[in-house]
Amino acid sequence: MRLFERAEAVRASAPLRWGLAAGAFAVALATRFAVDHLLPAGFPYLTFFPAVILTTFFAGTRPGLACAAACGLSAWFWFIAPFESFAVNPFVLVALGFYVCIIWVDVVLIHVLHAAVIELKEEKVRSNALLESQKLLLADQKERERQRRILQRELSHRMKNTLAMVQAVVSQSLRNASDPAKAAELASARIMALARAQDALTATSWSAAEVVDIVEASVAPHDEGGRFEISGPSVRLEAQRSLGLALAIHELATNATKYGALSNTSGFVSIRWDLSGSDGFRFVWAESGGPAIGEPPRSGFGSRLTLRVVPNYFAGSAIADYARDGLTYTLTGTRGSPEAEESGH
Secondary structure, three states, rough: OOOHHHHHHOOOOOHHHHHHHHHHHHHHHHHHHHHHHHOOOOOOOOOOHHHHHHHHHHHHHHHHHHHHHHHHHHEEEEEEOOOOOOOHHHHHEEEEHHHHOOOHHHHHHHHHHHHHHHHHHHHHHHEEEEEEEEHHHHHHHHHHHHHHHHHHHHHHHHHHHHHHHHHHHHHHHHHHOOOOOHHHHHHHHHHHHHHHHHHHHEEOOOOOOOEHHHHHHHHHHHOOEEEEEEEOOOOOOOHHHHHHHHOOOOOOOOHHHHHHHHHHHEEEEEEEEEOOOOEEEEEEEEOOOOOOOOOOOOOHHHHHHHHHHHHHHHOOOOEEEEEEEEEEEEEEEOOOOOHHHHHHH
């Protein structure tokens, strides 16, 4: 293959191609003159055939044909009787016909040979490209399979978490209610609150949800006439914290509708949150303008949910201040990170 590579290098340069053709012709002619006295009659082309063949192989078809024409005319003029003339007779025609046939066969064979080598190289390039494409497809298939397994584990994890939370909501609602119908209503409302939070999480592929989205989705069923003021920076909560916060807001809004600021026409609720340090999070629900309230005589599931269960999700604590003007609920803890949650699956 090195010969073919060298031939390609010569063919790529016009000066080299035509220089080789001229040089090969000159060497062939000089050699023919040098050995003329050693050769018997009938060998006019002996040194010219190799020149044409080498020129065609290394320089290409056109330089090869040019060299063949120069060699043929030189042999006709100097080495075919009558010498030093371009006389035409049967002997000359036979000699020239023989020369043309041999040269034509040589040139065609060399051209076909080079074309076959070029086709072989192109086929090798195509094969390498196909192999590379197959490798990429295989790698893509493996990556898709890996992603599918990850999604399956993720779905299983999310379903387990959601079912566990639903189970806790239902069991606690039934345990603390004397009326089965009332218990079913409470459980249904709390599950709907979870569903709204899940909608916010679904929009971000369950990686995290913005606090403002959770708050707005949770208070939407209770917001009549702009009774809520919502403010806070952009904060993304991981899935478990998002669901917990949604449940807490649902309980607070339900109690406000029954007993607090949303039970009359003049009450108002301020919802705000802020950050502290690298991971600190504080959420405040503050009611005003409602009827006078006091601390409930007994602690139900709603109170335990907002003061104990939800703070655990945030690795923090919560307090409820039953002031005369309205309830203020403050949740402090950490906001967590989606990356930490994913690595723990």
